[in-house]
Amino acid sequence: MEGNAPVNMPASLPQGLSHEAGRSSLSVNRIQPAYAQVASQLRDLIVTGQIQTGDHLPNESELATIFGVSRSTVREALRSLAAQSLVYTKRGVTGGTFVAELDAETVSAYLRTSLGLMSGSAGVSVAELLETRAALEVPATRLAAIRRTDGAITEMEQNLSISNVEDEAVRYAKNSRFHELILEASGNRLLGLVASPIFDVLKSRFRREDVEKNYWDRVDNDHREIFSHIEAGDPDGAESAMRAHLRRLESTYEATDITAHP
Amino acid sequence: MEGNAPVNMPASLPQGLSHEAGRSSLSVNRIQPAYAQVASQLRDLIVTGQIQTGDHLPNESELATIFGVSRSTVREALRSLAAQSLVYTKRGVTGGTFVAELDAETVSAYLRTSLGLMSGSAGVSVAELLETRAALEVPATRLAAIRRTDGAITEMEQNLSISNVEDEAVRYAKNSRFHELILEASGNRLLGLVASPIFDVLKSRFRREDVEKNYWDRVDNDHREIFSHIEAGDPDGAESAMRAHLRRLESTYEATDITAHP
DNA sequence: CAAATGAAATTCTCAGACATTTACAAATCG
DNA sequence: CGATTTGTAAATGTCTGAGAATTTCATTTG
Numbered sequence: 001m002e003g004n005a006p007v008n009m010p011a012s013l014p015q016g017l018s019h020e021a022g023r024s025s026l027s028v029n030r031i032q033p034a035y036a037q038v039a040s041q042l043r044d045l046i047v048t049g050q051i052q053t054g055d056h057l058p059n060e061s062e063l064a065t066i067f068g069v070s071r072s073t074v075r076e077a078l079r080s081l082a083a084q085s086l087v088y089t090k091r092g093v094t095g096g097t098f099v100a101e102l103d104a105e106t107v108s109a110y111l112r113t114s115l116g117l118m119s120g121s122a123g124v125s126v127a128e129l130l131e132t133r134a135a136l137e138v139p140a141t142r143l144a145a146i147r148r149t150d151g152a153i154t155e156m157e158q159n160l161s162i163s164n165v166e167d168e169a170v171r172y173a174k175n176s177r178f179h180e181l182i183l184e185a186s187g188n189r190l191l192g193l194v195a196s197p198i199f200d201v202l203k204s205r206f207r208r209e210d211v212e213k214n215y216w217d218r219v220d221n222d223h224r225e226i227f228s229h230i231e232a233g234d235p236d237g238a239e240s241a242m243r244a245h246l247r248r249l250e251s252t253y254e255a256t257d258i259t260a261h262p
Numbered sequence: 263m264e265g266n267a268p269v270n271m272p273a274s275l276p277q278g279l280s281h282e283a284g285r286s287s288l289s290v291n292r293i294q295p296a297y298a299q300v301a302s303q304l305r306d307l308i309v310t311g312q313i314q315t316g317d318h319l320p321n322e323s324e325l326a327t328i329f330g331v332s333r334s335t336v337r338e339a340l341r342s343l344a345a346q347s348l349v350y351t352k353r354g355v356t357g358g359t360f361v362a363e364l365d366a367e368t369v370s371a372y373l374r375t376s377l378g379l380m381s382g383s384a385g386v387s388v389a390e391l392l393e394t395r396a397a398l399e400v401p402a403t404r405l406a407a408i409r410r411t412d413g414a415i416t417e418m419e420q421n422l423s424i425s426n427v428e429d430e431a432v433r434y435a436k437n438s439r440f441h442e443l444i445l446e447a448s449g450n451r452l453l454g455l456v457a458s459p460i461f462d463v464l465k466s467r468f469r470r471e472d473v474e475k476n477y478w479d480r481v482d483n484d485h486r487e488i489f490s491h492i493e494a495g496d497p498d499g500a501e502s503a504m505r506a507h508l509r510r511l512e513s514t515y516e517a518t519d520i521t522a523h524p
Numbered sequence: 525c526a527a528a529t530g531a532a533a534t535t536c537t538c539a540g541a542c543a544t545t546t547a548c549a550a551a552t553c554g
Numbered sequence: 555c556g557a558t559t560t561g562t563a564a565a566t567g568t569c570t571g572a573g574a575a576t577t578t579c580a581t582t583t584g
Contacts, residue, residue, distance in 0.1 A: 033566085033567060033568090034567075034568070035341065035567080035568090039345075046379075047375055047378060047379060049382060053383060059533085059534065059535085060534080060535070061534095069568080069569085070568060070569045070570070071569090071570090072334055072337075072567095072568070072569070072570090073567085073568065073569080075334075075338060075535090075536090076337060076338060076341045076567095076568095077341075079297065079338045079339075079341040079342050079345070080341050080342070080344070080345035081345070082342070083301075083341070083342035083343070083345035083346050084345050084346070084372070089534095089535065089536095090534085090535080090576095090577085091533095091534060091535045091536075091575075091576045091577060092533075092534060092535080092575095092576050092577025092578060093531095093532055093533040093534060093576085093577055093578045093579075094533080094534085094577070094578055094579090095533075095534045095535060095576080095577070095578090096533090096534065096535080097535090101383065101385075102376055102379045102380055102383075102385065103380075103385065104380070104385065107373070107376045107377075107380070110346070110372060110376075111369070111373075113309055114364055114369045114372075115369075115452075116309065117308075117309060117364045118364055118365075118366070118369070120311060121315060121363065121364075123363075123364065123365065123366065123451075124451060124452050128450045128451060128452040128453075129452065131401070131405070131450050131452075131453070132398075132450065132452045132453055132456070134401070135397055135398055135400075135401040135402075135453065136394075136397055136398070138397075139393070139396070139397040140397075143393070188389075188390045188393050188394065189385075189386060189390060190377075190386050190390045190391065190393075190394045190460075191390075191393070191394055191397065194394070194456050198452075295535085295536060295537090296536075296537070297536085297537090321564080321565060321566080322565080322566070323565095331537075331538085332537060332538045332539070333538090333539090333540095334536095334537070334538070334539090335536085335537060335538080337566090337567090338536095338537095351565095351566065351567095352545095352546085352565085352566080353544075353545045353546065353564095353565065353566045353567075354544090354545050354546025354547060354564075354565060354566080355545085355546055355547050355548075355562090355563060355564045355565060356546070356547055356548090356564080356565080357545080357546070357547095357564075357565045357566060358564090358565065358566080359566090
C-alpha cells in the first residue's frame with residue numbers, strides 16, 4: 001500500500017527534532033525501518049519495566065494492528081528482541097511472546113562471543129584480557145576467603161590436583177572449575193558474570209602444545225596455596241597468592257598466544 | 263561462501279513418523295525453527311572467522327535459495343544477527359548485508375541495558391555493582407598513574423571542580439567524565455568497556471535529592487587527591503585514594519538507592 | 525479410567541507482489 | 555564544458571493472504 005506506514009504508538013514519541021534531522025551533508029538515514037521502530041518501542045516498554053518478566057505481549061496479529069504495520073514487520077521486530085533475550089516465543093494454543101527473564105548465563109554467553117570476536121580483530125589484546133581478569137579475580141579471591149561456605153570448600157578441594165590427570169580435557173575442566181568456584185564463593189554474581197567469559201576467551205587463545213613440562217605442577221602448587229588461604233579464611237593471604245598465580249600465568253599466556261605463533 | 267546444507271537438514275530430521283518412545287510428557291523441544299537454524303549457521307560462519315568484518319553476505323534471495331527457505335525466513339534470521347550487532351544492512355544498489363565490526367561501545371551498551379534489567383529484578387544487587395566497580399576502577403586508577411598521557415591529564419583537570427557547578431546535569435556529566443577519563447587513561451579498553459555500564463547502572467539507582475549538602479565538596483576533594491597522584495605518576499597513592507573515594511561513595515549509594523525509598 | 529480424537533489458538537513458513545532507497549551512468553540544459 | 559536532472563538497476567523494506575505445524579485442552583471413545 002502506502003509507503004512508510006506510520007508505525008503507531010500510544011502517546012509519546014519525541015517527534016520533535018524535525019528541524020535538525022534532515023539536511024546535513026552526509027544525510028543520515030531519514031527514518032528507521034518500521035521493524036526497527038517497533039522493536040525499539042517494545043524494547044523501551046521492557047527496559048522501563050512497563051511490561052515485566054513473564055508478561056505476554058499481544059499476539060502477532062494484534063501487534064500488527066496496534067502498530068499499524070504488517071505481521072511480517074512485527075515478526076522481524078520480535079526476532080530482534082528475542083535475539084537480545086528480551087522476549088521468547090512459544091507456539092501452540094497457550095503460546096505467544098513473553099517478556100524473558102535475563103539471567104547471568106545469557107549475558108555471560110553474549111560477552112563470551114563478543115569478546116572472542118573483538119580479541120580476534122585487534123579490538124582487545126591478550127594483555128588487556130589478562131589485566132582485566134586479574135582485576136576481577138584477585139578481589140574475588142579475597143571475598144571468597146571471607147564468605148566461603150563449606151560446600152564451596154569441599155568442591156574446590158575436589159578440583160585441586162590436576163597435574164597428574166591424564167585426560168587433557170578433564171584437566172582443563174578441573175582447572176576451569178577451580179577458578180569458577182572461587183568466583184562463585186565470592187558471593188558476587190557480577191564478578192563471575194564478567195570474569196568467566198574473559199577466562200574462556202583467554203583459554204581459546206592458549207596453545208596447549210606450547211606449555212612447559214612442569215607447567216601443571218606449578219599450577220597445582222599455586223592452587224593449593226590459594227585454597228589453603230581461602231579455607232583458613234585469610235583474605236590477605238588468598239589475595240596475594242592469587243595475584244602471584246596470575247602473574248605467573250601471564251608469561252605463559254603471552255608465550256603461547258596463538259597470534260604469536262602463526 | 264558455499265557448502266551450506268539447506269535448513270531441511272539431511273538425514274537427521276524426524277520428518278514423518280519416527281514414532282519412538284518420545285511422546286511422553288516431558289517433550290524436549292523438537293527442532294529449532296528454520297529462522298533460528300539459518301541464524302545459527304550464519305552466526306557460526308562469523309564467529310569462526312570464515313566470513314570476516316566487512317564481507318557481504320549473498321543477498322536475501324540468494325540466501326533463501328542456498329538455505330532452501332523463503333526470503334521472509336532469511337530476513338528473520340538476519341534480524342536476529344543484526345540485533346546482536348553481528349551484521350548490518352544497507353539499502354540501495356550497493357546495499358546488502360555485511361559482517362559488522364563489533365566495537366566496544368556496542369558491547370557496553372548491551373551490558374548497560376542487561377545489567378539495568380537485572381539490577382531491577384534482584385538478579386544483581388547494588389552491593390554487587392559497587393564491589394565490581396571497585397574491583398575494576400581501583401586497578402584502572404593504578405594503571406592510569408603509570409600510563410597517563412598529557413592529554414588525559416589536561417582533560418581530567420578540566421573536570422575536576424564540580425561542587426560549585428550550578429546546573430545539575432553538567433555536574434553529573436563532569437563527574438562521569440572524570441571517572442571515564444581514568445578508565446581511558448588506564449590504557450586498557452576492556453576495563454572501561456565493563457566498568458562504564460556498571461557506573462551508569464549505579465547512577466540510575468541513585469536518588470539525587472537524597473545526597474547530603476556537602477556531598478559534592480567531599481567528591482571534589484577526593485577527585486583532587488586522586489588526580490594529584492595520577493599526575494605525579496604515583497600508582498600506590500592513586501590506588502589507595504580511589505579505594506578510599508569509592509568506599510565513601512558506597513555509603514551514599516546505599517543510603518540513596520531508589521529501592522530503599524519506595 | 526485410559527487412550528484416542530478433535531478443536532482452537534498461536535507461531536511458523538511460504539509465495540509473490542510492490543514500494544523505497546541508493547549509487548551510478550546517461551542525458552539534458554545553461 | 556560543467557552542473558543538474560533524469561533514469562535505471564540492485565538491493566532491502568513492506569504488505570497480503572494463505573496454509574502448515576505445534577501445543578494445549580476438552581471431548582469422545584474403548
